[in-house]
Amino acid sequence: MVRIDRKKIHVEVGDRVVPCTVRGRFFEEQDDDPESRPVAVGDRVKVELDGEQGAIEEVLPRTTRIARPRPRDPNRWQVIAANVDLLVIVASLKQPSTRPGLVDRLLVAAECEGIEPLIVLNKVDLVDTAEAARFAEPWKEIGYRVLPTSVPAASGLAELRDAMRGRVAMMLGHSGVGKSSLLAALDPAIIARIGALVATGTKTARGAHTTTSAVMHRLAFGAHLVDTPGVREFGLPPMERHDLAHHFREFVPLVAKCKFATCIHDPEPNCAVKAAVAAGTIRAERFANYQKLLAELGGEGERMARHDSY
Ligand SMILES: Nc1nc2c(ncn2[C@@H]2O[C@H](COP(=O)(O)OP(=O)(O)OP(=O)(O)O)[C@@H](O)[C@H]2O)c(=O)[nH]1
Ligand SMILES: [Mg+2]
Numbered sequence: 637m638v639r640i641d642r643k644k645i646h647v648e649v650g651d652r653v654v655p656c657t658v659r660g661r662f663f664e665e666q667d668d669d670p671e672s673r674p675v676a677v678g679d680r681v682k683v684e685l686d687g688e689q690g691a692i693e694e695v696l697p698r699t700t701r702i703a704r705p706r707p708r709d710p711n712r713w714q715v716i717a718a719n720v721d722l723l724v725i726v727a728s729l730k731q732p733s734t735r736p737g738l739v740d741r742l743l744v745a746a747e748c749e750g751i752e753p754l755i756v757l758n759k760v761d762l763v764d765t766a767e768a769a770r771f772a773e774p775w776k777e778i779g780y781r782v783l784p785t786s787v788p789a790a791s792g793l794a795e796l797r798d799a800m801r802g803r804v805a806m807m808l809g810h811s812g813v814g815k816s817s818l819l820a821a822l823d824p825a826i827i828a829r830i831g832a833l834v835a836t837g838t839k840t841a842r843g844a845h846t847t848t849s850a851v852m853h854r855l856a857f858g859a860h861l862v863d864t865p866g867v868r869e870f871g872l873p874p875m876e877r878h879d880l881a882h883h884f885r886e887f888v889p890l891v892a893k894c895k896f897a898t899c900i901h902d903p904e905p906n907c908a909v910k911a912a913v914a915a916g917t918i919r920a921e922r923f924a925n926y927q928k929l930l931a932e933l934g935g936e937g938e939r940m941a942r943h944d945s946y
């Protein structure tokens with residue numbers, strides 16, 4: 637499923653995109669709000685074709701899901717995209733600037749679902765090389781790839797295509813970091829084919845096109861890419877507090893060395909993670925972001941994460 641609007645669910649079938657209706661018990665819950673339908677962008681579906689149209693009969697099991705609390709009903713989760721296997725976290729240092737805390741939060745979301753993350757630092761034409769390198773270092777040193785890109789300078793695009801080839805990728809990041817611009821730069825034919833920037837966005841007061849719903853695009857070099865609206869807030873996936881440290885990859889080798897097996901690496905004594913922070917082998921900023929996310933997960937037994945604004 638590549639796109640949903642008020643009336644139809646659009647499904648890629650071979651070389652075409654076919655508008656479909658839904659059928660069967662699975663969809664009984666469906667209401668008018670496209671965001672709340674039980675089929676998500678990226679879902680693999682069984683479709684019965686009838687000429688130019690189709691009917692969805694079944695949604696196949698999902699391998700991964702990127703979800704967030706529903707804006708109007710934060711206790712329920714909404715799947716933004718299914719079956720994604722590369723999460724492209726798009727950041728920029730200027731216009732707008734991205735806080736490292738958002739990158740860490742999105743990394744947790746990716747790690748949690750077993751989705752490979754790729755951090756893209758876009759708009760590097762607006763900053764000097766040293767500044768870009770400083771931003772990237774905390775993630776590079778723990779083994780994440782950080783790819784600098786610039787749309788006007790067309791830099792980093794070939795590397796981004798290589799990383800995406802054969803994958804179902806999804807871009808997440810603040811509004812205005814350049815997700816849709818990257819999409820159009822990766823495959824210029826996309827604008828001619830579907831008018832991406834116009835079709836997927838609305839014009840803001842400042843004249844920019846902002847993406848209003850998640851849309852999956854098939855790119856000519858052999859990849860699928862889900863462009864999403866900018867995130868202002870992104871809730872943690874539901875998890876036990878104890879599990880959070882497992883999604884901070886440089887903590888993982890240490891957690892077994894804490895004195896208490898139930899250690900959440902915050903108040904306890906003899907904590908190997910905190911010792912590493914004190915020794916400087918774990919970055920204080922990463923640990924501070926860990927503590928912030930831990931606080932959001934609430935008390936013992938409380939599984940649902942509150943979400944914080946970015
Ligand atoms: N200088 C510079 N500007 C860029 C770059 N990439 C995108 N822009 C500009 O940044 C603005 C926002 O770009 P979009 O592609 O609409 O950003 P977006 O992330 O899709 O935003 P939302 O759809 O609102 O989430 C546009 O004016 C782009 O021309 C870049 O690499 N360098
Ligand atoms: Mg956009």
Ligand SMILES: [Zn+2]
Binds near residue numbers: 895902907908
């Ligand atoms: Zn500990």
